[in-house]
Amino acid sequence: MSKLLSANSRVSRFLQTFRSCPARGFSSVSLKGRSCLTLKDFTSEEIKKMLWVSADLKHRIKQENEYLPLLQGKSIAMIFEKRSTRTRTSTETGFALLGGHPCFLSTQDVHMGVNENTKDTARVLSGLCDIILARVYSHSTLEELDKEASIPIINGLSNLYHPIQILADFLTLQEHYGSLNGLTVSWIGTGNMVLHSFMMVAAKLGVHLKIATPKGYEPQKSVIEEAQRLSKQHGTQFVLTSDPMEAAHDTNVLVTDTWVSFEKEEEEAKKKRLKDFEGFQITMQTGSVAKPDWTFLHCLPRKTEEVDDEVFYSSRSLIFPEAANRKWTIMGLVVSLLTDYNPKIPMIKF
Structure with missing residues (x-):
């Protein structure tokens, strides 16, 4: 049986998978302004770009100890109908690490679905924040948020998909x-x-x-x-x-x-x-x-x-x-939807 990689050797092997050739075609892929309710809506090249950005942020911040305030002055509204460990923690810490402000909103914190409909909530939050992540019971809630909001919506989990x-x-x-x-x-x-x-x-x-x-x-x-x-x-x-x-x-x-x-x-x-x-x-x-x-x-x-x-x-x-990569891929996704950021590391091998 082949000996499996240790945590340190995984990182070493990961770094060796960066391609030395330029990533022609991928740098021009832009996801800015898009929502992510399901990865069904994204092409192969677009998904690879998300992963490349995530790998880039992980390498530059974790390995090179760089400070990248890519989301300075931006905020995310985090609507959680369901409890969470990984999604909440990865989003809060990742968004803050990039210089932004995460705002957690449980069912006890917002009126959505109780004293205010989803349509009004989406429009209000669009004027206060730059992006919304929602962890909900029904996928239709995400679809309504996306229809009524003027900012990107991320699916933090629904009954139909869990893209992050x-x-x-x-x-x-x-x-x-x-x-x-x-x-x-x-x-x-x-x-x-x-x-x-x-x-x-x-x-x-x-x-x-x-x-x-x-x-x-x-x-x-x-x-x-x-x-x-x-x-x-x-x-x-x-x-x-x-x-x-x-x-x-x-x-x-x-x-x-x-x-x-x-x-x-x-x-x-x-x-x-x-x-x-x-x-x-x-x-x-x-x-x-x-x-x-x-x-x-x-x-x-x-x-x-x-x-x-x-x-x-x-x-x-x-x-x-x-579980730890939930943080880096959330960061990569948010950066991709809010900015025109292009990775500095060579394209990773797919």
């Missing part, structure tokens, strides 16, 4: 493997917003995607159809199955997420769900049919039913670098 998580996941894999093109990612779990976002991005980065869900827990039909179209367009493999071991076979990356809702479920419903997911826990046995260099991702929070401790805390697990 996927940017962090792919930056983490790029750092670890040195490139993304040709990798196989296998999702073993439920068809949710994180999986939907994987499905909208993988093919655009040349990544093969295999999905195993129990029957009745598949991704949405419209998302499947779009993923199939993208796979055909970009020449990648896209597999749907109900067999976890089939999905894990010959893969580079095993990924899962929470099967049970973040919110409280009826005990009987929870028992049924756990029964439906029997055999879907990721273990070293699951990894035994994967490639020798297989790794593991989970967006957190995690329960042991989804992945056992042996895998979760092993050297194969990239979960903590993945």
Whole structure:
């Protein structure tokens, strides 16, 4: 079995993946003024530009100790209908690190949906802030915010997509493997917003995607159809199955997420769900049919039913670098939507 990279050697390998040639074509890609509700709306080149900017900020700030006040004088309104550890912390610390001011707004802080409609909230915040990140229950809330606001909207998580998580996941894999093109990612779990976002991005980065869900827990039909179209367009493999071991076979990356809702479920419903997911826990046995260099991702929070401790805390697990990269990819996304910034490092290898 190949020895996996240590944290320090991952950074070293990451830095070696910078291309010495100029990034012709990418410097001209501008995302300024756009919203990001789903990565379905972005091309391969645009997603790569987001990741390149994120890698650039991480290298210049973390490795070179540069101070980059790119968001000096700007503010972000952070609307959170759902609680959060990574999204809130990464956005607040990242925006502040770039010289901007983050403003956290929970359901106890704003009138949206209670004494004021979404339309009015969007218009008010457009006059007070430069960008809005919203973590909401319904994707339609984001769509209404985007329709009524005159500033960019970022999806911090909805019932349909979680784009900022996927940017962090792919930056983490790029750092670890040195490139993304040709990798196989296998999702073993439920068809949710994180999986939907994987499905909208993988093919655009040349990544093969295999999905195993129990029957009745598949991704949405419209998302499947779009993923199939993208796979055909970009020449990648896209597999749907109900067999976890089939999905894990010959893969580079095993990924899962929470099967049970973040919110409280009826005990009987929870028992049924756990029964439906029997055999879907990721273990070293699951990894035994994967490639020798297989790794593991989970967006957190995690329960042991989804992945056992042996895998979760092993050297194969990239979960903590993945969580840390939420900060750099949020920073990269916000900088891309608010400025015309072009990275100073050479283009990273995709």
